[in-house]
Amino acid sequence: MKSDPIGLVDYIVRSLVKHPDDVQLLPIKGPSSLVMELRVNPEDLGSVIGKGGRIARALRILLNAISVKKITLEDGTVEKFNKIILEIIDD
Numbered sequence: 001m002k003s004d005p006i007g008l009v010d011y012i013v014r015s016l017v018k019h020p021d022d023v024q025l026l027p028i029k030g031p032s033s034l035v036m037e038l039r040v041n042p043e044d045l046g047s048v049i050g051k052g053g054r055i056a057r058a059l060r061i062l063l064n065a066i067s068v069k070k071i072t073l074e075d076g077t078v079e080k081f082n083k084i085i086l087e088i089i090d091d
Contacts, residue, residue, distance in 0.1 A: 004071065004072065004073055004074050005034065005036070005063055005066050005067075005071060005084055006025060006027050006036060006073070006074065007074055008062070008066070009025060009036060009038070009059060009063070009086065010023065010025050012059065013025070013038065013040065013048055013059075016044075016047050016048060016055070017040055017041065017044035017047050017048065018041070018043060018044055018047070019040070019041040019043065019044055022039075022040060022041035022044070023038075023039075023040055024037075024038070024039040024040075025037070025038050025039075026039075029079075032081060032082040032083070033081055033082060033083040033084070033085065034067075034079075034081045034083075034084045034085070035084075035085045035087060036063075036084070036085065036086050036087065037087050037089050038086060038087065038088050038089060039089045039091060040088075042090075042091075045088070045090060048088060049088060056086070056088060059086055060086050063084040063085075063086055064084065066084060067081050067082065067083060067084040
């Protein structure tokens with residue numbers, strides 16, 4: 001079973017926003033961590049963060065749960081990350 005955190009976040013965020021074509025997700029792999037920089041249309045920033053940060057927090061909790069197991073990425077490689085970090089960038 002594939003468990004690609006990048007594809008999962010991309011799918012969820014594109015489902016939440018009004019401008020799905022403006023969603024940019026840049027994965028940065030470290031030795032034991034994965035940082036995902038998320039950029040969306042400024043109009044959609046509130047939809048991704050949510051009231052009181054609830055949606056952003058839920059995404060981070062989901063990524064934390066995924067990080068405890070081996071992950072098969074889109075390219076077929078298997079990785080194990082100690083930590084997966086989601087950064088929502090406000091340009």
